[in-house]
Amino acid sequence: MSRLVLLLLLAAQPALAQGVGGRPSDRLDAPGAPTDRYLDSEEVRGVLHAANEAFFLCFREHARDRSGAGDVALTLTVTREGTPTAIDVEIGQSKPALKPCLEAAGAALDFGEHDGDPLEISYPLVFVVDRQGMRILDYPVVFTRPRPVRLPLLELPLDLTHAEVLLLERVLTVDAPPPQPKEPAPADAPAQPSPEPAAEPAAEP
Amino acid sequence: MPRRLLLGCLLAALLVSLPALAARRTLRYQIPQDALEGFTFESIRSVTTRVETPPTEAETYDFDGVLDRMRSVQTRTTGRMERLVGRVFRDGSLGVVARLVDVQASLDRGQGPAPLDVDVLEGKSLSMRILPSGELLDSFGWTHFAGAGRGADLVSELFTQSILRLPFMVPKTGSVPSTFRMRLPLDPMVQRELTWSLAYTAATPPADCRGACIAMDYTGTIAELSHDKHPARRTVLAGDAQVTGTLVLAGNKRLHRHDWSITWTRSLRTEREDGSLRGALAQDVTIEGHLAAEGR
8 A cells, every 4th residue: 555655656756846836946037047037126136235345345445434435325227238327326425536436336237138127226335344344235125116007907008198097096996085074165155166177196106 | 554545645646746747738839949939910909998887086087088098999019029938847837938029009099090109018028837738837027018008908918829728639520628727917916817718620721831730710708807906906807708719830839820809898896995896997808819920
């Protein structure tokens, strides 16, 4: 009997090796997989952390005394080719020479080509000096501008304007704030015209 | 050994072996693993939208003005699809990347077709993990297509129809049924759930095949029940479609041509925080699609 069970398990072994949900590396979007054609914040973070040495050299050269070195942030846009554009460095109170150095380090980054829209990112550069010495912290968060998915189950013409989509979203899905109680108008007051319908919602959800 | 344990082991072994069994079909796609495949495509969609239950919020905004632009719209999208096998998984399934290039489109609201800007679709790709039978195990990249202004509505069928699940065997006399489910993760909060029920019959191969092709007609239905579970946009989409098509495989079992027609009747209802109905729209969608292999 035990041989029978063993045989059954051996027959199922290739599938068992796969695991019920598969390995993380079996995901189509596993970082580095050929089927992962879109850049996500985890991959961006990996590139930035790998470049910390280049950023560190700038700080060591131009902000060794740590004056204002805590308010530095790198902002850039990753093109589809994976190259950075629109590079800007906020240097706070640091020496002005730090900015071009960090911009050059940012320009040398390579995120790899991807199929997504250009991605705007912002990354804080935290320079610390402690008992372990001087270094740039591997900051755990890369800030990206979210592009929300709007009304994904409703088929909409592609030429609708952003304002029209927001209006649909407001009407169909976003709960409006509760109506404010109105004070009753005086009996002798002239009739008020009805308010004009808003052409565009005031804010995104 | 207790009989129950033996039975449990047997069931577990059968369950985990199902993917391997599914791969042992007599009819499979041959997707080249060392070459880029190219297809030309055309998709013509007619969409009519009407309000069934207007949300009370519609009175505050110019809802009718926007609805007028959605009432009846026809689009025609053409272009090319490039397909490449990115990886082969240990269970024999393929990780395929399908990319849209040279996409052009026009839009018609009854006053004649006008060019439609579809730059947002150019170069976008979808990754699909499929068995050689065409069974879609997983897909990734929908988030970059889905939602207003991103163009998924124009092209989503092209991806799924390029790997339409094949019947178990080539139909010769009578029909061969094929029923399957398809799950498309548009967003972490939204999955489109489609149940296809098709019957394949033998068809006459097109003349350009010189008799070496396998041609199959199919007809059937698609049922959809999808939920958007995002707390800010609770939505339920229910729909039914009639589908017909002709699928032609070349002698080497590569996709040669696929023509299809789908007629959807969809009902979309949005809900308030407490689960009550907020508004309901109905959409009738007719899709005529064509995919043809290049260079063959």
